[in-house]
Amino acid sequence: MEINFITSQVIGAAIDVHKDLGPDFLESAYEECLCYEFNLKQVQYKRQQSLPIEYKGVELDCGI
Numbered sequence: 001m002e003i004n005f006i007t008s009q010v011i012g013a014a015i016d017v018h019k020d021l022g023p024d025f026l027e028s029a030y031e032e033c034l035c036y037e038f039n040l041k042q043v044q045y046k047r048q049q050s051l052p053i054e055y056k057g058v059e060l061d062c063g064i
Contacts, residue, residue: 013037
């Protein structure tokens with residue numbers, strides 16, 4: 001897939017979720033809705049991937 005097409009699908013899905021839910025929900029609710037939108041748009045994704053980062057000289061595994 002072309003990067004611009006994927007980007008527009010992801011941004012469109014995020015906008016759809018924001019328009020429908022609005023503010024004041026937990027992150028988990030937005031995540032679940034965004035995954036639903038990705039499935040509708042047939043966008044491949046992985047949930048909650050670990051992301052190792054270095055913070056103040058210490059390597060942290062930021063993820064689930």
